[in-house]
Amino acid sequence: MNRTEFAEIIKKRVLTLDGAYGSEFFKLGYGEHCTDELNLSHPQVVLDLQKKYVQAGADILLSNSFNANPLKLQKLGLQESFEQINKQAVKIGRQAIGKRKCMLFGNLSSCGDYLVPFGEADFDEVAESFAAQAKLLAELGVDGFVLETISDLAEYKAAVVGIRSVCADLPLVAQMTFEADGVCTTGSRVEIFAALAQDLDIDVVGVNCSTGPEQMVENIKRLRKYTDKPLSVEPNAGDPVLRDGSLLYLDGPECFAPYIADFLEMGVAIVGGCCGTDDRHIATIKQLTVGKKPKMCSEKLSQVLTSRTVLVEVDPFLKIAERINPAGNEKFQNEITAFDFERVKKLALSQAREGADILDVNLGIEKILQKEHFRRVVCALDKMNSLPVSLDVQSSKNMEIAARHYIGRPLLNSIRVTAKSLENKTKILQKYGGMVVLLAMDKKFPRSVEEALQIVEQGVDYLQQHGIESQRVLVDPLLNSIATGSLPENSLRLISKLHERGLKTTCGLSNISFGMPSRAAIETAFLAQGIGAGLSSAIMEVGKTELKDAITGALYLQGKKLTLSSESEKRVDLTGALLQGDAELASKLVTEALESKSALEVAEQELAHSMREIGQLFAHKKIYLPELMLASQTAEPLFGMLTEDAGQSAPRHGSVMLATVKGDIHSIGKQIIGTILKGAGFEVIDIGQDLDKEVIASKVREHRPNILGLSAMMTTTVGQVEATKSYLAEQGLNCPVIAGGASMTKDLAESYGCHYCKDASDVVEVCKGLVATPTGGKANQ
Amino acid sequence: MAIISKHWALPDWQSVAARAGMNRARTSGGWDDYKQWVYAEGYALVEPRLNSTTLEYRDDLILPTSFTQPRAVSYFAATLGAEIDQRINDYFQQGQDLKGFLLDSWGSQAVEQILRWWDRVLRRAYGKGTIRFSPGYKGLEITANGKILERFLDLPEVVADSQTGIMLPRKSCVALIGWE
Numbered sequence: 001m002n003r004t005e006f007a008e009i010i011k012k013r014v015l016t017l018d019g020a021y022g023s024e025f026f027k028l029g030y031g032e033h034c035t036d037e038l039n040l041s042h043p044q045v046v047l048d049l050q051k052k053y054v055q056a057g058a059d060i061l062l063s064n065s066f067n068a069n070p071l072k073l074q075k076l077g078l079q080e081s082f083e084q085i086n087k088q089a090v091k092i093g094r095q096a097i098g099k100r101k102c103m104l105f106g107n108l109s110s111c112g113d114y115l116v117p118f119g120e121a122d123f124d125e126v127a128e129s130f131a132a133q134a135k136l137l138a139e140l141g142v143d144g145f146v147l148e149t150i151s152d153l154a155e156y157k158a159a160v161v162g163i164r165s166v167c168a169d170l171p172l173v174a175q176m177t178f179e180a181d182g183v184c185t186t187g188s189r190v191e192i193f194a195a196l197a198q199d200l201d202i203d204v205v206g207v208n209c210s211t212g213p214e215q216m217v218e219n220i221k222r223l224r225k226y227t228d229k230p231l232s233v234e235p236n237a238g239d240p241v242l243r244d245g246s247l248l249y250l251d252g253p254e255c256f257a258p259y260i261a262d263f264l265e266m267g268v269a270i271v272g273g274c275c276g277t278d279d280r281h282i283a284t285i286k287q288l289t290v291g292k293k294p295k296m297c298s299e300k301l302s303q304v305l306t307s308r309t310v311l312v313e314v315d316p317f318l319k320i321a322e323r324i325n326p327a328g329n330e331k332f333q334n335e336i337t338a339f340d341f342e343r344v345k346k347l348a349l350s351q352a353r354e355g356a357d358i359l360d361v362n363l364g365i366e367k368i369l370q371k372e373h374f375r376r377v378v379c380a381l382d383k384m385n386s387l388p389v390s391l392d393v394q395s396s397k398n399m400e401i402a403a404r405h406y407i408g409r410p411l412l413n414s415i416r417v418t419a420k421s422l423e424n425k426t427k428i429l430q431k432y433g434g435m436v437v438l439l440a441m442d443k444k445f446p447r448s449v450e451e452a453l454q455i456v457e458q459g460v461d462y463l464q465q466h467g468i469e470s471q472r473v474l475v476d477p478l479l480n481s482i483a484t485g486s487l488p489e490n491s492l493r494l495i496s497k498l499h500e501r502g503l504k505t506t507c508g509l510s511n512i513s514f515g516m517p518s519r520a521a522i523e524t525a526f527l528a529q530g531i532g533a534g535l536s537s538a539i540m541e542v543g544k545t546e547l548k549d550a551i552t553g554a555l556y557l558q559g560k561k562l563t564l565s566s567e568s569e570k571r572v573d574l575t576g577a578l579l580q581g582d583a584e585l586a587s588k589l590v591t592e593a594l595e596s597k598s599a600l601e602v603a604e605q606e607l608a609h610s611m612r613e614i615g616q617l618f619a620h621k622k623i624y625l626p627e628l629m630l631a632s633q634t635a636e637p638l639f640g641m642l643t644e645d646a647g648q649s650a651p652r653h654g655s656v657m658l659a660t661v662k663g664d665i666h667s668i669g670k671q672i673i674g675t676i677l678k679g680a681g682f683e684v685i686d687i688g689q690d691l692d693k694e695v696i697a698s699k700v701r702e703h704r705p706n707i708l709g710l711s712a713m714m715t716t717t718v719g720q721v722e723a724t725k726s727y728l729a730e731q732g733l734n735c736p737v738i739a740g741g742a743s744m745t746k747d748l749a750e751s752y753g754c755h756y757c758k759d760a761s762d763v764v765e766v767c768k769g770l771v772a773t774p775t776g777g778k779a780n781q
Numbered sequence: 782m783a784i785i786s787k788h789w790a791l792p793d794w795q796s797v798a799a800r801a802g803m804n805r806a807r808t809s810g811g812w813d814d815y816k817q818w819v820y821a822e823g824y825a826l827v828e829p830r831l832n833s834t835t836l837e838y839r840d841d842l843i844l845p846t847s848f849t850q851p852r853a854v855s856y857f858a859a860t861l862g863a864e865i866d867q868r869i870n871d872y873f874q875q876g877q878d879l880k881g882f883l884l885d886s887w888g889s890q891a892v893e894q895i896l897r898w899w900d901r902v903l904r905r906a907y908g909k910g911t912i913r914f915s916p917g918y919k920g921l922e923i924t925a926n927g928k929i930l931e932r933f934l935d936l937p938e939v940v941a942d943s944q945t946g947i948m949l950p951r952k953s954c955v956a957l958i959g960w961e
Binding site for chain 2: 253261
């Protein structure tokens with residue numbers, strides 16, 4: 001099965017994908033096992049389940065290899081079995097299909113850890129892990145790949161890049177997981193995912209897991225606005241409920257059936273089932289999709305640029321901030337060379353406040369820099385939830401590194417219409433996505449508007465022939481300073497022609513006034529005339545009021561309006577400063593507060609109050625993980641400073657030890673709680689995951705925390721919380737225990753003798769309450 | 782007679798909506814709640830039964846006038862059971878006409894869905910055949926319902942009035958396909 005054949009199939013008919021594996025194995029009593037290991041220890045169980053899916057009418061059967069990537073297997077202690085598990089997965093799958101008409105796709109999913117900055121995993125390492133599994137599965141003869149249950153846009157990109165690095169010929173269905181509100185746990189919205197997925201080298205874009213079909217309808221609708229690729233969907237059988245200590249999915253096929261028509265209406269080409277679904281769901285999907293032809297997307301897609309968390313439309317006008325550029329500033333250049341990106345971050349923040357839409361990032365003299373500079377600057381901006389970035393990079397090698405590690409859809413600045421530049425930069429666009437600035441020049445500057453147009457057409461043709469649509473292009477007409485005698489009307493005429501041709505344009509605005517007096521006046525006038533001629537964007541000094549006014553006025557005259565910045569960007573209180581990671585402003589506000597309050601009062605009434613507010617915002621999904629982590633990191637040193645001022649060497653509130661119980665390798669919930677507690681002034685001792693009760697007890701004895709927090713994500717591991725709590729009591733370790741995690745409920749926690757935290761919103765209050773009680777002292781020996 | 786899994790009866794929303802007179806499937810707004818409700822209600826109430834037989838051609842077969850001596854004929858009938866009829870009646874009697882109307886439309890499409898599914902199963906087994914006929918269409922009197930049930934099928938839950946051909950339970954249907 002090659003990609004062209006697959007594309008033809010999904011043009012003609014909607015395909016049915018199979019259903020759940022993990023929850024089905026759980027029902028059969030194999031919940032304790034790693035699902036993929038069953039290929040070796042209980043192949044008949046896997047075969048029986050897969051046969052049911054084939055009999056129910058699945059057109060695509062997934063190999064039982066969801067966890068079978070090297071990194072995940074290493075975590076599970078199964079790294080030695082990597083080849084064997086995957087080989088057996090394909091063998092059993094083929095056996096289940098027999099002579100039926102059904103494709104076998106290799107199933108790939110998360111490596112089990114978030115990529116930096118949310119976790120420890122490295123982009124290249126993760127990409128290699130996916131590459132290794134994809135290579136093996138391709139060699140074993142799978143018909144394609146399904147990537148699923150990924151909740152980090154960085155991991156998604158690493159997975160696609162990894163898979164495509166070893167296999168360009170097989171179809172790839174690449175899905176991500178979103179909550180009902182259309183945001184994944186690491187803060188990216190469905191629209192941001194769609195914008196990136198639209199560019200990546202994948203055949204079908206989709207969503208799976210986390211929600212039932214009803215909520216997924218809305219997410220698919222949002223996805224469709226930013227991608228015209230075929231879509232896939234794999235809903236859960238509703239939300240899980242806890243019954244007798246087990247997590248169950250209760251929605252039957254009757255809860256699926258009502259929404260199949262909605263999915264088809266929106267152009268979904270592949271429908272399957274995720275957690276909790278079984279062969280009845282798959283038979284229902286088949287029954288309701290058989291003979292149906294996927295609806296093609298007819299909507300015109302918006303032109304957008306994104307970071308991990310911010311999406312910006314090019315229309316009506318894109319303001320590209322120009323100040324992250326050390327040209328003419330030796331000190332700034334030296335800082336960059338020394339990997340000191342503090343000024344870059346400050347400029348990112350200040351220009352965002354001034355109203356920039358995206359940030360042009362130019363690191364200056366590239367000859368004195370290494371690839372690592374480009375990787376690190378991109379990661380630093382990602383970590384602070386910056387605006388989308390224009391990667392203003394000359395060398396293709398450096399551009400490749402920056403584009404590879406950029407999480408979102410960047411603007412690549414720029415391509416010249418020369419064979420080398422086009423070839424190199426096109427490869428980067430194909431691999432990593434993004435929009436691009438196409439310079440209206442080849443080896444030389446064009447001598448006329450007509451020549452410039454001809455060059456642009458050549459460039460756009462080349463890009464289109466290589467799969468880069470003109471929608472992804474911003475043409476730079478290359479303004480010359482009027483000081484050189486260059487006529488601005490030629491630039492305006494070129495902008496106008498390009499606008500008529502349907503191409504978007506951008507320009508380096510300050511070039512027009514270089515070497516002239518009254519630069520602001522010249523730039524303002526040109527900007528207004530440029531917008532009148534159809535200019536779509538400018539790299540500019542975004543803080544200049546006259547320029548912003550010119551944009552607003554010129555757009556008004558065209559009957560358009562600029563959208564205002566969001567409320568969160570405007571907040572200048574302590575909470576706002578923490579959310580934006582503005583350590584300088586946060587410190588200033590804390591210092592001001594110290595004029596009228598003691599250090600402890602400021603810590604408690606100002607800083608802890610803000611962190612509580614941030615915890616609430618997170619719990620109510622007003623902000624997401626990146627903002628939460630950034631706020632906590634910004635608050636932590638301020639707490640340190642305040643407690644030091646107050647003459648306290650110990651943390652203000654006490655210490656909390658966090659652990660995930662035996663058999664459970666999930667850690668993100670624990671990390672979130674740790675982040676909030678740290679931000680609120682607690683000392684947090686995170687001892688890791690998959691821990692025996694004996695290990696936890698010994699750590700409690702060693703560190704004597706005020707509180708122990710135990711997390712259990714899976715239904716199969718909830719019982720370990722009880723076992724650990726009992727063991728601690730047996731050992732005479734009576735510090736209060738808070739139980740949490742997706743599978744925990746208040747009743748269950750209390751029945752184990754634990755305290756319960758519903759979510760991040762109440763953890764600070766619960767912990768403070770426990771520390772204040774007489775039993776909330778150090779763990780008894 | 783075979784008891785079949787309920788999920789084979791699940792119709793697609795567009796067909797239910799069309800039968801209920803809506804222009805097209807609604808994906809949002811007030812209909813969402815009704816949509817969920819009618820599937821949950823219908824699914825809980827149905828007890829689908831199916832019976833099917835395939836006979837070599839012979840003179841006493843009941844066939845539409847358009848059939849020209851097929852090699853064989855499959856007769857089949859499906860029902861959702863009596864409970865859904867009762868619930869539809871209850872809704873109308875209680876003045877909950879919209880619910881009654883929606884459940885009625887859903888039930889009609891659910892029976893049709895079973896027949897469609899069985900149609901595909903038969904075609905995979907017997908190859909090329911005629912379109913699927915039901916009494917009351919294409920040269921086959923509606924009163925043939927009762928005769929087909931009586932002579933060829935084993936579905937005791939379903940009875941047809943010999944004068945009108947109307948079947949009880951109401952959400953029942955008889956069909957046949959001729960094989961070349």
